[in-house]
Amino acid sequence: MSEQATQRLINKLHALVGPAGLLTDAEAQAPYLTDWLGKWKGATPVVVRPANTAETAAVVRLCSETHTPIVTQGGNTGMSGGATPDASGAQVVLSTTRMNRVRAIDPINNTLTVDAGVILAHAHDAARSVDRFFPLSLGAQGSCTVGGNVATNAGGIAVLRYGNTRDLVLGLEVVLPDGRIWHGLRGLRKDNTGYDLKGLFIGSEGTLGVITGVVLKLFPQPTAHATAWVGAESLEKLVDLLSLMRTRCGERLTAFEMMTAASLQLVLDQVTDTRAPLAQPAPFNALIELSDTDEAGLRDLLEESLGESMAAGLTNDVMLSASEAQTMALWKLREGISQAQVRAGKAIKHDIALPISSLASFVAQAGQDVLACMPDARIVNFGHLGDGNLHYNVLMPPDAGDDALKRRTHELNGVVHQLVTDYGGSISAEHGVGQLRRDELRLYKSPVEMELMLRIKQAMDPNHLMNPGKLL
Amino acid sequence: MSEQATQRLINKLHALVGPAGLLTDAEAQAPYLTDWLGKWKGATPVVVRPANTAETAAVVRLCSETHTPIVTQGGNTGMSGGATPDASGAQVVLSTTRMNRVRAIDPINNTLTVDAGVILAHAHDAARSVDRFFPLSLGAQGSCTVGGNVATNAGGIAVLRYGNTRDLVLGLEVVLPDGRIWHGLRGLRKDNTGYDLKGLFIGSEGTLGVITGVVLKLFPQPTAHATAWVGAESLEKLVDLLSLMRTRCGERLTAFEMMTAASLQLVLDQVTDTRAPLAQPAPFNALIELSDTDEAGLRDLLEESLGESMAAGLTNDVMLSASEAQTMALWKLREGISQAQVRAGKAIKHDIALPISSLASFVAQAGQDVLACMPDARIVNFGHLGDGNLHYNVLMPPDAGDDALKRRTHELNGVVHQLVTDYGGSISAEHGVGQLRRDELRLYKSPVEMELMLRIKQAMDPNHLMNPGKLL
Numbered sequence: 001m002s003e004q005a006t007q008r009l010i011n012k013l014h015a016l017v018g019p020a021g022l023l024t025d026a027e028a029q030a031p032y033l034t035d036w037l038g039k040w041k042g043a044t045p046v047v048v049r050p051a052n053t054a055e056t057a058a059v060v061r062l063c064s065e066t067h068t069p070i071v072t073q074g075g076n077t078g079m080s081g082g083a084t085p086d087a088s089g090a091q092v093v094l095s096t097t098r099m100n101r102v103r104a105i106d107p108i109n110n111t112l113t114v115d116a117g118v119i120l121a122h123a124h125d126a127a128r129s130v131d132r133f134f135p136l137s138l139g140a141q142g143s144c145t146v147g148g149n150v151a152t153n154a155g156g157i158a159v160l161r162y163g164n165t166r167d168l169v170l171g172l173e174v175v176l177p178d179g180r181i182w183h184g185l186r187g188l189r190k191d192n193t194g195y196d197l198k199g200l201f202i203g204s205e206g207t208l209g210v211i212t213g214v215v216l217k218l219f220p221q222p223t224a225h226a227t228a229w230v231g232a233e234s235l236e237k238l239v240d241l242l243s244l245m246r247t248r249c250g251e252r253l254t255a256f257e258m259m260t261a262a263s264l265q266l267v268l269d270q271v272t273d274t275r276a277p278l279a280q281p282a283p284f285n286a287l288i289e290l291s292d293t294d295e296a297g298l299r300d301l302l303e304e305s306l307g308e309s310m311a312a313g314l315t316n317d318v319m320l321s322a323s324e325a326q327t328m329a330l331w332k333l334r335e336g337i338s339q340a341q342v343r344a345g346k347a348i349k350h351d352i353a354l355p356i357s358s359l360a361s362f363v364a365q366a367g368q369d370v371l372a373c374m375p376d377a378r379i380v381n382f383g384h385l386g387d388g389n390l391h392y393n394v395l396m397p398p399d400a401g402d403d404a405l406k407r408r409t410h411e412l413n414g415v416v417h418q419l420v421t422d423y424g425g426s427i428s429a430e431h432g433v434g435q436l437r438r439d440e441l442r443l444y445k446s447p448v449e450m451e452l453m454l455r456i457k458q459a460m461d462p463n464h465l466m467n468p469g470k471l472l
Numbered sequence: 473m474s475e476q477a478t479q480r481l482i483n484k485l486h487a488l489v490g491p492a493g494l495l496t497d498a499e500a501q502a503p504y505l506t507d508w509l510g511k512w513k514g515a516t517p518v519v520v521r522p523a524n525t526a527e528t529a530a531v532v533r534l535c536s537e538t539h540t541p542i543v544t545q546g547g548n549t550g551m552s553g554g555a556t557p558d559a560s561g562a563q564v565v566l567s568t569t570r571m572n573r574v575r576a577i578d579p580i581n582n583t584l585t586v587d588a589g590v591i592l593a594h595a596h597d598a599a600r601s602v603d604r605f606f607p608l609s610l611g612a613q614g615s616c617t618v619g620g621n622v623a624t625n626a627g628g629i630a631v632l633r634y635g636n637t638r639d640l641v642l643g644l645e646v647v648l649p650d651g652r653i654w655h656g657l658r659g660l661r662k663d664n665t666g667y668d669l670k671g672l673f674i675g676s677e678g679t680l681g682v683i684t685g686v687v688l689k690l691f692p693q694p695t696a697h698a699t700a701w702v703g704a705e706s707l708e709k710l711v712d713l714l715s716l717m718r719t720r721c722g723e724r725l726t727a728f729e730m731m732t733a734a735s736l737q738l739v740l741d742q743v744t745d746t747r748a749p750l751a752q753p754a755p756f757n758a759l760i761e762l763s764d765t766d767e768a769g770l771r772d773l774l775e776e777s778l779g780e781s782m783a784a785g786l787t788n789d790v791m792l793s794a795s796e797a798q799t800m801a802l803w804k805l806r807e808g809i810s811q812a813q814v815r816a817g818k819a820i821k822h823d824i825a826l827p828i829s830s831l832a833s834f835v836a837q838a839g840q841d842v843l844a845c846m847p848d849a850r851i852v853n854f855g856h857l858g859d860g861n862l863h864y865n866v867l868m869p870p871d872a873g874d875d876a877l878k879r880r881t882h883e884l885n886g887v888v889h890q891l892v893t894d895y896g897g898s899i900s901a902e903h904g905v906g907q908l909r910r911d912e913l914r915l916y917k918s919p920v921e922m923e924l925m926l927r928i929k930q931a932m933d934p935n936h937l938m939n940p941g942k943l944l
Contacts, residue, residue, distance in 0.1 A: 108715055108829035109860070131719070153664050164662060166671075167639060182920050189859040190636060190825040191898035192625050192675055193905060193913060194943060195925045199638075199671035203664055220722045243580055247603070250692045250765035251723040293722035297768055353662045357580035387661040388581070426663035433665060441665060448654050452932070453667045459931035460924070471666060 001068075001090050006045040009066060009092075013048055016058045021098070023047035032093045035084045036077045036140075040435060042085035044071075047093045052115075053173060053181060053212040056094070060210060061179025063092060069465045070094050072206040074117065074148025077140035079351070080434025082152065082205045082470050091468070094210060096147050102126045103213065110218040111170060111187040116147025116211045123216060132218035135162035139338065147211045153203035155430030160386030161254045161291075162219065164430070166202045173213030174201055177461040187215045200456070205432055206467035208460045222254070222291035226302040227321040229330050231282025232314060235360040238284045241314045242356070242386060245288065248305040252298070255289040256386035257334050263382040266395075267333050270340035274333055278317045286385065287334050337382055345398040347380065348409045349391065352420045353429035356388045362423045363390075369415045370394060374408060389429040392416060417444060433471045441471075473540075473562050478517040481538060481564075485520055488530045493570070495519035504565045507556045508549045508612075512907060514557035516543075519565045524587075525645060525653060525684040528566070532682060533651025535564060541937050542566050544678040546589065546620025549612035551823070552906025554624065554677045554942050563940070566682060568619050574598045575685065582690040583642060583659040588619025588683045595688060604690035607634035611810065619683045625675030627902030632858030633726045633763075634691065636902070638674045645685030646673055649933040659687045672928065677904055678939035680932045694726070694763035698774040699793040701802050703754025704786060707832040710756045713786045714828065714858060717760065720777040724770065727761040728858035729806050735854040738867075739805050742812035746805055750789045758857065759806050809854055817870040819852065820881045821863065824892045825901035828860045834895045835862075841887045842866060846880060861901040864888060889916060905943045913943075 001009070014022055023029050024046055034041045050056040063070050069091040073083040085091035099115035102122070106112075107130040114123055120141040127134040136149060138156030148154070150172070154165045162168065171186040184198055201208055232238040238258060245253050259267075261283050268274050278285075288306075292298050299320075306318045321327040341347045354362050363381065370377050378395040394412055396405055417427045421444045428437050442450060450472075457464070457472055473481070486494055495501050496518055506513045522528040535542050541563040545555040557563035571587035574594070578584075579602040586595055592613040599606040608621060610628030620626070622644070626637045634640065643658040656670055673680055704710040710730060717725050731739075733755050740746050750757075760778075764770050771792075778790045793799040813819045826834050835853065842849050850867040866884055868877055889899045893916045900909050914922060922944075929936070929944055 106827065106829050108711060109827040110718070111827070155662050155664075159662060163639075166668070167635075176920070176924075180920055182924065183918060184921070186896060186898070187827045188825045188896075188898050188901075189631060190627050190856075190861045190901035192627075192902055193898055193900045193909070193917065194921075195676055195680075195928055196638070196668070196671045196674065197921065197924055199668045200928075202668065204667055208667075220719050222722070239580060246582075246692050248765060250694070293720060294769075294773060296773075297766075301766060301768075353660045355578065355581040355583070355659045357578050384662075389662045424658060424660075426658070426660050426665055428665045429660075429662040430664055437665070445665065446655060448648070448652055449656070449666075449669065452648075452654065452669055455931040456667055456672075456928065459927040 001045055009068060010046050012062055013046060013059060016062065017048060017050050017055050021049045021051060021055065023049065032073060032076065032095060033085065035081050037079065040081040040084040042087055042091070043089035044085045044091055044093045045089060047095055049095045049098045051098050053175065056210055056212050057175045057179050057181050059094060060175045060177065063465060064178050064463065067463065067465065068092050069468050071467050072096065072151070072210050074145030074151070075119065075140065075143040077144040078148065078152060078434060079431040080436035082432055082434030086469050096145060099212060105130050106187065107132055109187050112216045112218055113185060114146050114214055114216065116145060116214060118146050120144050120146055120149060127218050128221070131221055133221040134216055134218055136165055136168055139335065146214050146216070150202055150211050150214055151204065151206050152432040155384070155387070155389065157255055157257065157384065159384060160256055161251055166199065168217050169198065169202060169214060170217055171215035172198050172201055172211055175210040175212055177209060177463065177466050185213050185215050205434060205471045207457060207471050208466060220293045222293055224292045224295035224298045225327070226290045226299045227327040227330060228288045228302055228306060229277040229319045230286050230288060230306065230315045231278045231317040232284045232286070233282070233316060235284050235363055237314045238286055238385065239356060239360055241286065241309050244309055244312070244314065245305055249290055249301060252290040252292050252301070253386070254291045255287065257287040258385035259285045259334065259337070259382040262378065263337055263380050264333060266344055266380060267336040267340045270343040271336035274336060277319045277330060277333065280317060282317060287330055341380060341393065341395065344395055346396045346400060346405050348394045348396065348412050350393065350416045351429050351431040352392055352416070352425055352427060353387065353389045354420065354423050354425040358423045359385070359388060362419065366392065366416060366419055369419060370412060373411055373415050413440065435470060438471060473517055481540060482518050484534055485518060485531060488534065489520060489522050489527050493521045493523060493527065495521065504545060504548065504567060505557065507553050509551065512553035512556040514559055514563070515561035516557045516563055516565045517561060519567055521567045521570045523570050525647065528682055528684050529647045529651050529653050531566060532647045532649065535937060536650050536935065539935065539937065540564050541940050543939050544568065544623070544682050546617030546623070547591065547612065547615040549616045550620065550624060550906060551903040552908035554904055554906030558941050568617060571684060577602050578659065579604055581659050584688045584690055585657060586618050586686055586688065588617060588686060590618050592616050592618055592621060599690050600693070603693055605693040606688055606690055608637055608640055611807065618686050618688070622674055622683050622686055623676065623678050624904040627859070627861065629727055629729065629856065631856060632728055633723055638671065640689050641670065641674060641686060642689055643687035644670050644673055644683055647682040647684055649681060649935065649938050657685050657687050677906060677943045679929060679943050680938060692765045694765055696764045696767040696770045697799070698762045698771045699799040699802060700760045700774055700778060701749040701791045702758050702760060702778065702787045703750045703789040704756045704758070705754070705788060707756050707835055709786045710758055710857065711828060711832055713758065713781050716781055716784070716786065717777055721762055721773060724762040724764050724773070725858070726763045727759065729759040730857035731757045731806065731809070731854040734850065735809055735852050736805060738816055738852060739808040739812045742815040743808035746808060749791045749802060749805065752789060754789060759802055813852060813865065813867065816867055818868045818872060818877050820866045820868065820884050822865065822888045823901050823903040824864055824888070824897055824899060825859065825861045826892065826895050826897040830895045831857070831860060834891065838864065838888060838891050841891060842884060845883055845887050885912065907942060910943060
């Protein structure tokens with residue numbers, strides 16, 4: 001973009017959103033031009049922060065008329081570079097963070113209507129204020145926005161029971177690539193009047209439009225929790241335990257998080273104030289949580305089910321949390337792993353999903369393949385076992401250089417993702433495609449599927465101005 | 473189509489599917505040319521019944537090459553004429569009913585993979601055979617096919633807890649309008665690798681492709697049930713009771729079905745072996761069911777919750793089922809209403825959904841508006857209150873002629889559907905659009921939304937050969 005054209009664009013945007021809605025200063029722009037991990041960096045003529053849907057629509061219309069590409073950004077906590085502009089300096093960053101109103105809470109309809117820029121933790125608070133529960137829960141919840149959650153179909157730790165963001169959204173308001181508004185803010189449990197437009201925008205990573213409003217589904221507030229840590233000799237046994245727990249506890253089973261011995265040890269080594277939950281280390285561990293609206297018998301049910309699992313030889317060792325403090329200490333082990341990995345070195349990360357019945361066999365094979373490729377690999381394997389979602393990471397030695405990391409990443413991605421595909425899995429379970437997996441996607445999706453996605457993109461955004469270079 | 477062209481098409485189809493896959497005889501074709509209600513009738517050159525996905529693909533490719541429109545039909549139990557060909561005689565009927573294999577059951581992954589033509593009740597049986605539960609439940613389950621359920625995003629009586637068909641499908645195999653196959657039969661809980669193609673086909677009523685295979689989500693088998701019938705003075709109170717029950721019982725609340733006094737009376741009058749569940753008739757009734765994987769305390773929980781509701785003045789009268797036979801008798805009252813309506817006369821039917829918080833106010837206003845339009849209207853209002861889904865029907869006098877019925881239907885549709893739209897509701901909650909609501913859809917959907925749907929249709933089926941004249 002010429003300097004003159006840029007200035008003209010900025011002047012026009014200024015007229016639409018005022019000084020509070022524009023960031024032209026390099027220092028002010030900086031946080032919007034790199035991602036949370038600092039992995040991608042880009043440039044922009046201007047960061048636009050519209051105050052509401054009407055301003056967003058005006059901005060998008062202007063960008064459409066001037067053929068200016070738009071990168072929409074929420075809390076900028078994504079893992080795949082999906083919200084970072086490219087280096088061309090031609091892409092406008094549209095930040096939704098000023099749109100942060102809770103629009104409506106309806107405890108009878110069990111719905112919460114928010115601006116896209118509302119922080120996830122604030123949505124939790126709003127639900128709690130009317131004695132309801134919004135279950136989407138992830139590490140970044142203090143910074144990420146609901147709009148970003150919707151655009152990336154965020155997952156997290158409560159998917160086993162409540163589903164992904166896709167399952168938690170009843171309605172959307174979207175500014176389309178030409179600046180018109182689709183008013184789809186419905187709060188209905190049943191609506192069979194045509195194609196699922198809502199579902200198309202969910203997980204489309206800003207490539208089909210700008211989400212400005214969301215109707216979220218609320219749930220009864222669970223008032224009782226029971227938590228345990230278990231050790232198992234093999235992943236097969238842990239998977240069988242998952243089945244047993246689901247059969248016995250039904251929807252009460254809220255979390256079933258897995259950590260290998262190596263993952264747990266990494267946390268114990270790197271994170272202060274942690275200690276091993278079991279007397280003897282187990283090859284595979286699970287953090288199990290039940291929750292319910294009714295306190296009666298919940299802890300007994302957990303104890304009985306785990307007793308059964310010990311009798312069946314599925315677990316060797318069980319530690320039932322006896323207090324809120326113990327529960328927090330157990331969750332700290334699971335949640336400490338991101339920090340522990342950062343401290344221990346550079347990680348080559350894979351966010352994969354498998355059919356749960358294939359998990360054990362996949363993990364055995366992947367271990368062999370990874371070690372054959374890189375004999376000194378430290379495999380850090382943990383994740384949301386209940387959803388079949390593994391964070392299958394490989395730690396590089398702390399002294400590994402950038403070139404070695406790049407080469408190894410390429411090699412290991414090939415090994416792991418081909419195996420995932422052979423097992424009928426997904427190469428991006430919850431983190432999305434963004435820039436990170438865009439080129440790989442073509443290797444593992446069928447040409448038919450890629451073509452269908454491209455046709456939809458063409459139909460919805462014929463000028464390809466919405467988040468170009470991401471996903472597709 | 474000329475007689476010669478028809479014969480050529482039939483000869484080519486014969487080469488693809490053999491004699492067992494073709495119905496050319498008028499008598500054999502007859503059941504495929506009218507809908508379950510006998511409301512629509514059509515004509516076809518040939519009914520094709522492919523034996524598998526490969527044959528389906530070959531048939532669709534041939535139809536694409538010869539510009540022959542296709543109407544896909546499952547169990548032919550739809551309520552909106554979505555699977556009946558038009559009268560032109562140009563549309564081939566593609567019946568999926570010979571594709572009826574259970575392809576795979578995976579109790580560890582909690583998935584069931586079936587051909588599209590598998591009867592819903594057989595899917596239930598298959599799940600039960602491995603101690604799992606497939607929750608989709610509707611009146612037609614002995615005849616309807618899973619493929620039809622997916623194509624229409626079927627609802628039914630377990631949506632409150634388990635969601636619509638959309639929420640119960642993990643993967644699809646679809647023959648695209650050009651005869652290629654999209655292999656999307658995944659069994660994953662998390663997969664963020666692009667646009668939600670699966671979601672686009674679900675509920676698209678055969679207008680985007682032919683669904684040939686489905687991966688269904690299975691659930692733990694509930695082993696305990698507790699059922700009650702309650703009476704309430706007003707719909708407001710019943711809605712408050714729904715909130716109370718959800719808060720107290722959480723996901724155990726499996727059904728919350730509503731019947732007005734008039735609806736219940738109609739069943740008592742028309743259906744043999746029925747009797748009033750409460751000593752005193754109540755203006756509004758609810759059939760409430762809890763279910764759980766754990767027997768302990770379920771009946772107590774129901775009793776306590778309903779006791780609380782009586783103390784709070786939400787209900788006047790409660791009848792807790794004491795036996796399997798009593799439970800069946802209560803469900804007979806709810807399920808008898810279709811039959812009762814048929815016996816009582818001609819019904820003008822509305823399958824609508826509202827935000828639950830607006831239900832009471834809507835029903836009050838709709839009653840006034842309907843009676844203003846038709847003072848002798850008998851309103852039969854019942855439905856899935858827990859989903860905000862009402863079957864808001866109006867009975868015509870038994871002696872009403874066809875012309876009067878047609879005129880009244882047009883008038884009352886206008887009154888009811890405009891009010892539904894004003895209240896943020898849906899004019900087709902679970903029955904779909906088909907032929908029944910196609911023209912009305914344009915009156916109540918925004919031009920933006922209609923345009924988006926048409927763009928998707930154009931992108932996916934550019935020659936408009938898939939179920940033309942339905943939905944859009």
